Amino acid sequence: MKQADCLRMALAELPQGTMEIVGRPAAEPGVLFTGTFQGETDGRGRMEVYPVFPGVEASFNTVLGTYAAFRHEAARSTLEINHCRLGRVGWDLRDGMSVYLGEGDLSLHSADCCADSVMHFPAEMYAGLMICVDLTHLAESPPPILAEADFQAERLAEKFCGGGTFALPAGPELEEIFRPLYRQPEMRRLPYLRLTPRSYCCIWRGWSPAGGS
Structure with missing residues (x-):
């Protein structure tokens, strides 16, 4: 079955015009997506949010429609990373900024860039x-797996939270990180997400953005 057909089946029960936000597991709604986060679409969409660590959340996003609009707190100290698995996206951000992602591409920016996007x-x-x-x-309080990987939050903030948006094109390194994540059944996603941060740290340490895209 084609991936597009799988998307249609997964979202078929949602009413048209619905952007559903679901906490996984249901008893743990997470911390970054509560309160001010809102989403809308002209089609059907779902965001499955996982609390990876305190201060880190991951959301598997699927949309069938021509657009999705998002509004949330403009938190400059929050880094938002987006990986495109299927389809293409042109993202209109604040102050006339934009980013275009094809399948396999990755973008990074602070949450204030996409607070109303x-x-x-x-x-x-x-x-x-x-x-x-x-x-x-x-x-202030990195989880042990990130501390062992020499995670430096201050350096990431300097690199990626200065007000611009940055992109990494699809390639073997990104494919190696993300492909296994998408293959995991729901019950295994959270444990797998908690084992992945070391790979991100290796890429971040070796990549210096030359400028916004």
């Missing part, structure tokens, strides 16, 4: 992973 989907479908990292929280 719109994603456009030329293929009328999208699937991807969004990771939100509260760098202030992690600077």
Whole structure:
């Protein structure tokens, strides 16, 4: 079965115009997506949010429609990472900024860049992973797996939270990190997400953005 058909089946029960936000597990709604986060679409969409660590959340996002609009707190100290798995997206951010992602591409920016933003989907479908990292929280109290990987929250803030948006094109390194994540059944996603941060740290340490895209 094609990935697009799988998306249609997964979202078929949602009413048209619904952007559903679901906590996984249901008893743990997470911390970054509560309160001010809102999403809307002209089609059907779902965000499955996992509390990876205190200060880190991951959301598997699927949309069938031409656009999705998002509004949330403009937290400059929160780094937002988006990986495009399926489809294409043109993302209108604040102050006229924009980013375009094809399948396998990755974008990074602070949450204030996308606090009131719109994603456009030329293929009328999208699937991807969004990771939100509260760098202030992690600077004060990093989980052991990140501390062992020499995670430096302050350096990430300097690199990626200066007000611009940055992109990494699809490639073997990103494929190696993200492909296994998408293959995990729901019950295994959270444990797998908690084992992945070392890979991110290796990429971040070796990549210096030359400028916004």
